[in-house]
Amino acid sequence: MRSQTRTRRSSSDSTSINTDVAGELLRVWADQPAIDHHCHPLRRWPFQLSPEELRGAFTEALDPQLAASHVVNTVAYRDAVRRIAAELDCDPTEAAVLAQRNAADPVGYAKGLLARTATAIMLVDTGFASADAFTLAEQEQATGITQREIVRLERLAEGLIQAADDPREWFIAVRAGLRAAVRGGAVGVKTICAYRATLKLRPVDTDALGVAFSATRLRAQRGQSPRLSGSALCQALLFEGAQECLELDVPLQVHCGFGDPDEDLAETSPLGLRPLFIDPAYRGLRVVLLHCYPYHREAAYLGSVFPDVYMDLSLAIPFAGLEGSRAMREALGLCPTSKLLYAADRCWPITRAASTSSRTELRRPGLAAVLGLDNRFASGLGSERPADLDRNELEVRDNLRRWDRSNRRPVLPTVRGGEKAVVGF
DSSP states (O other), X not given: OOOOOOOOOOHHHHHHHHHHXXXXXXXXXXXXXXXXXXXXXXXXXXXXXXXXXXXXXXXXOOSHHIIIIIGGGSHHHHHHHHHHHHHHTSOSSHHHHHHHHHHSOHHHHHHHHHHHTTEEEEEEETTSOOXXXXXXXXXXXXXXXXXXXXXXXXXXXXXXXXXXXXXXXHHHHHHHHHHHHHHTTOOEEEEOHHHHSXXXXXXXXXXXXXXXXXXXXXXXXXXXXOOOOSHHHHHHHHHHHHHHHHHHTOOEEEEESOOOTTSOGGGOOGGGGHHHHHOGGGTTOOEEEEEOTTSHHHHHHHHHHSTTEEEEOEEHHHHTTHHHHHHHHHHHHHSOGGGEEOOOBOSSHHHHHHHHHHHHHHTHHHHHHHHTOOHHHHXXXXXXXXXXXXXXHHXXXXXXXXXXXXXXXXXXXXXXXXXXXXBOO
């Protein structure tokens, strides 16, 4: 019996083809402006950036020893320096990046980096900002990018607790504050319950709520910080905020997973939010799970079984380095592409540029799914060029726009983007 000889492509041929395909996929997406659905106010420029500050921008660590001695030895930071150097057209070293950045015209430098991120709208959590941060109006003028506010629930509530006589009066004031903010242009609400308590939601204990409210109110009356903490206060506030978001038809963003050590990571899984997803009283509430890593698979599961749950991978991309690619693939294993949103989170143009560059490369599996291509091929696991790749470019763009329409609703209920599509993930 005659033996059959099979001709196999060399690995170099496969790599070349995959690179070409990735380039074509990303080229189709290149002119599609993005909604950054979760970020923070940018720092005012000009200011000089030190090595420790640059390193600190790529870690959630609070102890300065990490930035001084260890961040430089992470895959994520080394990759970020390489990406930033490419944007600044300089040598891929920390020293060269800082020299180029600190010598540049601050306005032109910042606008140039932001322009290359193709961001059309920034949804800004104004509850967390440095003392030298822009206001939203200043940031819009400085960047040329449309800005919309996301109200931080706990910050609003802390400012109202002293004037309230009891929890019910406090909740009424908080909900009135949310309505006023939305009338003033805010497009969503964010909770950091994960930092202050646990996301393992339980029914409200009214006795415990009363005790915690009185103690926090007393601190405020004494001129001390009224910082909310503990499940009795924070979970009750979350439920009230969720009800108001539903009535206002704005999304509720929930920090879960990855964050600084002020949170107990073990208490931040989005699975604990299940009461919001199964209670008919919250039907139609859009919940956006922020960051998610290392609970991205749990978040993807929730997005696959509950119609109004969405997620992003901000911070994980680029902070998790090599894990970011795996997290993207694992999230897309269950999460519909129309529910995986884009967010940069960071408050400096230089870190936004690195985050966006990482996101661009990691979008290949998502693009393949959107365009109906072979996901194994787009991920670099196959070697055959799919015939679908040569489809008419107008059809490809039409597919992206159809997907975009489903992707916009969770984050922009009141803002219209005009004729151009605004992609999320």
